[in-house]
Amino acid sequence: GENVEQHPSTLSVQEGDSAVIKCTYSDSASNYFPWYKQELGKGPQLIIDIRSNVGEKKDQRIAVTLNKTAKHFSLHITETQPEDSAVYFCAASLGTDSSYKLIFGSGTRLLVRP
């Protein structure tokens, strides 16, 4: 079945620097890749997603890139701010179903130091 690996598990950056989180997936049929941000005590919040027919997508300071050949995708946060501190999860859809069931990575705890 699908497996999603996420690295690093923790990431500490200085405010204003960039942060990159990487995920790899195993099912070449996966075609939908969302990213979630989770703050302490809250549910995950969808921040950006990408489909397999697109190589890159940007939304202000956040971007996601997808390399289908290598089966990996990455989240890029530029000009990080303390409020970006949270746990981030990547996910990949199971590609064998007509409905999208998501397999999540194990999460990256991002700390932005003021």
Place this chain on the structure above:
Amino acid sequence: DAGITQSPRHKVTETGTPVTLRCHQTENHRYMYWYRQDPGHGLRLIHYSYGVKDTDKGEVSDGYSVSRSKTEDFLLTLESATSSQTSVYFCAISRGTAGTEQFFGPGTRLTVL
């Protein structure tokens, strides 16, 4: 918050007792999901529903059942709770096509003693 509420928000119960968690949505979405979140495992899909009375299993469905008699409500039942089911449970709805753009509720923290 995508109009999703979960109840209860916290529950402590004993091994062997039945437990039902409720997810309620106000936006009339077709797809609803139940996940559990445990340290080191991210989120794992338990069951999902693609319409009233239409449900299917996820990757960790053993020990859980679900029901959806109305579009707005999706219930998760632990028939006989075990300590391994201590977890945080999240409900989600899909605002996009067939499971894309999933938005999550605030979660229910369940402790089984």
